[in-house]
Amino acid sequence: MKEIVVISGKGGTGKTSITASFAKLxxxxxxxxxxxxxxxxxxxxxxxxVIHTEDYYSGFVAxxxxxxxxxxxxxxxxxxxxxxxxxxxxxxxxxxxxxxxSEICPTHAIKMQExxxxxxxxxxxxxxxxxxxAKLGIGADNTGKLVAIVKKEARKIAEANNLNTILVDGxxxxxxxxxxxxxxxxxxxxxxxxxxxGFHDLQRVYEVAKRxxxxxxxxxxxxxxxxxxxxxxxxxxxxxxxxxxxxxxxMANFSDxxxxxxxxxxxxxxxxxxxxxxxxxxxxxxxx
Amino acid sequence: MILAIASGKGGTGKTTLSTNLxxxxxxxxKVTLADLDVEEPNxxxxxxxxxxxxxxxxxxxxxxxxxxxxxxxxxxxxxxFNCIQVLGxxxxxxxxxxxxxxxxxxxxxxxxxxxKDVRMGRLSKSxxxxxxxxxxRLNIGEEQxxxxxxxxxxYTENYADEDELIIVDAPPGxxxxxxxxxxxxxxxxxxxxxxxxxxxDLKIAVETMRILNREFAVVINRYGIGNDxxxxxCKAENIDILAKINNDRKLAELYSKGNLLYKHSENLREQxxxxxxxxxxxx
Numbered sequence: 001m002k003e004i005v006v007i008s009g010k011g012g013t014g015k016t017s018i019t020a021s022f023a024k025l026x027x028x029x030x031x032x033x034x035x036x037x038x039x040x041x042x043x044x045x046x047x048x049x050v051i052h053t054e055d056y057y058s059g060f061v062a063x064x065x066x067x068x069x070x071x072x073x074x075x076x077x078x079x080x081x082x083x084x085x086x087x088x089x090x091x092x093x094x095x096x097x098x099x100x101x102s103e104i105c106p107t108h109a110i111k112m113q114e115x116x117x118x119x120x121x122x123x124x125x126x127x128x129x130x131x132x133x134a135k136l137g138i139g140a141d142n143t144g145k146l147v148a149i150v151k152k153e154a155r156k157i158a159e160a161n162n163l164n165t166i167l168v169d170g171x172x173x174x175x176x177x178x179x180x181x182x183x184x185x186x187x188x189x190x191x192x193x194x195x196x197x198g199f200h201d202l203q204r205v206y207e208v209a210k211r212x213x214x215x216x217x218x219x220x221x222x223x224x225x226x227x228x229x230x231x232x233x234x235x236x237x238x239x240x241x242x243x244x245x246x247x248x249x250x251m252a253n254f255s256d257x258x259x260x261x262x263x264x265x266x267x268x269x270x271x272x273x274x275x276x277x278x279x280x281x282x283x284x285x286x287x288x
Numbered sequence: 289m290i291l292a293i294a295s296g297k298g299g300t301g302k303t304t305l306s307t308n309l310x311x312x313x314x315x316x317x318k319v320t321l322a323d324l325d326v327e328e329p330n331x332x333x334x335x336x337x338x339x340x341x342x343x344x345x346x347x348x349x350x351x352x353x354x355x356x357x358x359x360x361x362x363x364x365x366x367x368x369f370n371c372i373q374v375l376g377x378x379x380x381x382x383x384x385x386x387x388x389x390x391x392x393x394x395x396x397x398x399x400x401x402x403x404k405d406v407r408m409g410r411l412s413k414s415x416x417x418x419x420x421x422x423x424x425r426l427n428i429g430e431e432q433x434x435x436x437x438x439x440x441x442x443y444t445e446n447y448a449d450e451d452e453l454i455i456v457d458a459p460p461g462x463x464x465x466x467x468x469x470x471x472x473x474x475x476x477x478x479x480x481x482x483x484x485x486x487x488x489d490l491k492i493a494v495e496t497m498r499i500l501n502r503e504f505a506v507v508i509n510r511y512g513i514g515n516d517x518x519x520x521x522c523k524a525e526n527i528d529i530l531a532k533i534n535n536d537r538k539l540a541e542l543y544s545k546g547n548l549l550y551k552h553s554e555n556l557r558e559q560x561x562x563x564x565x566x567x568x569x570x571x
């Protein structure tokens with residue numbers, strides 16, 4: 001099984017638009033996993049038809065039984081997260097589910113309840129492939145675990161259908177969902193942009209990817225915005241042994257395809273379309 | 289007052305608005321900007337500030353004292369985050385997963401667990417004229433951003449004058465790090481772009497604000513690309529649109545060099561004035 005993960009560090013570099021294009025190009029040969037669970041957008045261009053829905057449980061939340069509670073206040077004193085009000089109401093969004101209160105409550109009035117914080121879906125997309133995606137509840141903790149579940153489901157579907165490539169839209173940032181996105185991957189494709197912020201975030205996220213000893217490749221978007229930074233990024237890629245796939249020019253209407261619910265590669269005869277097709281071809285050669 | 293600049297989607301212009309608004313206001317009065325996007329802090333790239341101090345930031349994690357341990361296994365049983373594992377006659381601790389809930393340390397029957405500080409990131413404070421800038425960056429590999437964010441807010445509030453405006457650049461998304469920031473803020477500006485991705489992520493951010501019962505309004509960045517769906521949505525939901533910042537390649541180029549934009553764009557200055565006026569940000 002080959003797993004290709006697309007990440008960016010910084011948001012807004014074009015990661016999802018490019019991943020959706022790869023999904024279109026890979027068509028029925030691949031399974032697609034949207035692991036940007038905080039801001040899942042792949043479904044907006046892939047028009048998935050949901051085949052199967054599953055609730056996602058993670059972590060616990062404390063619940064006070066009013067009949068048993070003597071309002072002694074021991075729980076409020078122990079809670080490190082300020083999750084219990086003076087009126088003995090639990091703030092679900094602050095409670096981290098540690099169960100300390102439940103453990104020390106002298107009248108055993110506090111029980112820990114498993115928390116349903118979202119759903120994940122197995123769908124068939126208009127691109128003739130399977131898309132595994134998720135909808136996370138607000139303020140949910142443990143998004144890394146949901147990423148792991150989405151990837152596991154994608155692997156199961158791939159095995160059942162004799163497919164050997166999984167394409168993952170990874171999360172932004174460098175925290176737990178990204179670590180989870182990268183676990184078990186074969187190739188990481190970093191989409192950056194030609195700006196100081198883009199370069200800065202590229203370096204930070206590559207430090208994370210390095211820990212997984214992954215093969216890495218990179219697309220520089222909006223390369224003509226700042227030729228000096230583009231050169232710096234290119235030098236960095238060479239120094240780090242990251243394969244440079246393509247430079248995409250700045251295009252004010254990058255979002256036109258999105259508005260039409262299409263991917264960039266479906267806009268035929270554009271320079272972007274050709275460059276992304278070439279990049280996908282190179283990626284396939286690298287992972288084989 | 290703490291004014292948070294947030295967005296569901298990354299890359300919509302959160303940092304651009306935070307740095308430009310703070311710098312613009314600092315031409316007239318004292319203001320503090322705190323970059324709480326601790327995973328990828330970028331505000332500092334746009335500010336020509338002078339550093340006053342830097343310090344390590346810590347979180348508390350349990351430390352095992354073998355001599356006191358009776359190997360009862362309670363700590364492993366209690367810990368809901370799987371950071372304590374008893375393996376044979378040894379207790380292993382995985383600090384990245386620790387939420388510092390205190391249960392294992394407080395309740396250990398043999399007093400074999402105590403707290404020690406581990407470095408989770410670094411905070412710096414700098415200034416230029418009326419502008420104070422606080423930034424924290426999370427160590428690479430560290431999973432728990434929330435504690436660093438919360439400590440940085442506390443630091444900033446303690447440092448700033450009582451009636452000073454504090455602008456905070458929030459992390460993207462709708463998960464726990466952004467909840468932490470919103471919870472401690474008085475008002476939230478949601479920055480979006482007028483595209484289908486922008487709208488989808490804005491809806492999630494709006495849901496978050498409503499759950500937390502926080503006052504908020506929207507700023508549209510890159511106005512002119514995409515379509516009108518964001519405006520239609522805001523109207524239907526009675527959400528105030530404070531400002532619309534025009535899409536402009538020239539601004540994208542200046543941004544790429546790490547420049548502040550308001551000095552080069554009349555449209556941006558006008559839009560910042562609208563935000564300042566509507567939210568009464570000037571004393």
